[in-house]
Amino acid sequence: MNRKVVLIITFLLIIVACKPTIDNSSTTVKIIPFGEKPGLLRQPYLQMASPTGITITWKTTAITKNCYVEFQEKNQFAKTVVKGNIVNHEGNILNEVALINLKPSTTYYYNIYSNGHLLASGLEYYFTSAPNNNKTAFSFYALGDIGAEEKSSFASEPASRIKELEKKPDFGLGLGDIVYPKGESKNYDNHLFKPFQEVFKNTPFYPVTGNHDWLSDPEKNFEKEWHLPGNEHYYSYTYSNTLFIGLDSSNGNFYKVEEQISWLKNTLEVNKNKYDWIIVYLHHNGKSCTYKEDYEHVKALYKIFANNGVDLVLNGHAHTYERLKPFDFEGNVDASIKNQNQYTNLKNRFISITIGAGGKIEKKWKVNINDPKNCPDGTIVAHSEHVPSFGLISINGRKLNFEGINSLTGKKFDDFSITK
Template identity: 25%
Template structure:
């Protein structure tokens, strides 16, 4: 987890382990250990600066990596998104290598990190090994997929990550959360919970989080597993259209990222389920081809579908500047299969440090 004024690091090791920032003094550091897992929180850092952390044990250096704090609002950045990856397949490894080549500032995952049932013992082979070159330095923000949820309602996944604890009251911490990076507010939702909880608890919280983003002039990216609109075999998820989409419409979120259907799909800009002008609606992207078995498209595409890519694994690259997002879908062969712009309705403005 990364903010403007600091970052968190978590690791697993036997015995006592020390962590320090190389060549930096006067930093607020707190450390917490449970069983073999240890985490450290660094605060009091400068925004947009690269810091090197060092792990050591028994008087020997074990690892040393660089992390960049979140930059001030208005700073261009790149993030990548993918979903439905956790199979340990050759395709997952190939997509991971393509992602690393893109050199993102952060990674968003739209769920289903571990197939088939989110088992904790599978994280080494199906998550840490494929992404080890990136996650030592690049923040990784997941949401819970249905396969992750099948293991104790996603709690094993939540235990693997350090995520913001700013979700709705009464919900498990980290299940839903938000964070700001440069001039974009990212919001993660667990779309597996019952419809009534989505309507009564999550939707009002989402409304307030997006309203605050509006007041601060931030663009809005929301990600959750089940797509409200899709031409894939599962189709769109009706309960998400009923409970979550109204808040997205009210605040005109620029981009929504989903998974679940194992393919790539992009809608036209939508508001109230109706196609509207680019600066008036929300674009919904299903990026569910991160490594799992691929799906076939439905016989009749939905009318809101603008572009799709079936039959090959892929991931999403988003470049953000002060006025727009440039979104590209790149397949396993490195081919750009879709590219489009999303105008940012809110001008990038300065904001308090995270």
């Protein structure tokens, strides 16, 4: 073969190897790089779902130099490619890709690539963008106190039951104490992401910190693991006709208390008449008949919640399940309500629920609503159940349904509805 022919063949090979992949929606052109195939240490997980965007993150071994996501609308062939960011964290790489310009309420399948190598694809790798209207019915799950070491955690049980639900929830809330014992990044994979990987790869998750997450610096741990709105400690977002507010109740008082409470008041003031529902979630309980004390910093917000249209307050902390009767702005039970399963017109009332048996249950304790330690007469409790559990909330217009679900059996053990 003469030199000229060799040169031409080499040139052709280079063209093929560097064939650019065209982003057909936003005209991004990227060259697929070649490099060593990294190990996939953490399956992809979804965050920041909006009507037009979502963030997909996965974790690889440290040899990764670049990453991208290829995605396509369900039943369509045209693929879009979006390049991501590489974040070095604790000797591994977080591959983070933020997708934009999505169509609302649309399901897409995605493939993830690092160093030009396909690391994951298939029918379980999909997401649905959020709706851009306030009419769409939706559902979400919520649980706290989730990820502990294998021998003391049953986190894979709620994850399996969530996967088995007849209707897949649109997203999930993490009510603090996300990873035990100290919220360290090094424990996230074994304690949380492995048991929840089948849920997280197609269902976005929005956690808040708990007191255990605060035992390690959140800036170097919690904030690295998650992409959340705002400062990632306290934040709000909307989904259909509902405003969600996540708070950071830290370790006995609120993180940056003055700033956070003033932000909360302002957020509620600005939004209280804009949404059909407002749902607040945080780690600590206010009043409670569980083995945990009443937390004054949370009780101090009751008046703000009740007067600003908050409907539900979801928390973890006590490793059990407890639904309280509707509270008024004084923090007292509304004794005029007879039916604790069907509520209508709960104006200036909210319902507080502890869902803290997400991955752990308190072994040395039994439900005793008459325990004088916290509850002199137990009348504030609508339903207690000391079982591994999670909450499933469905919203359809001005009707909200809540279900407490046993994580071991998948059976519903508590429910109520609120109609406006």
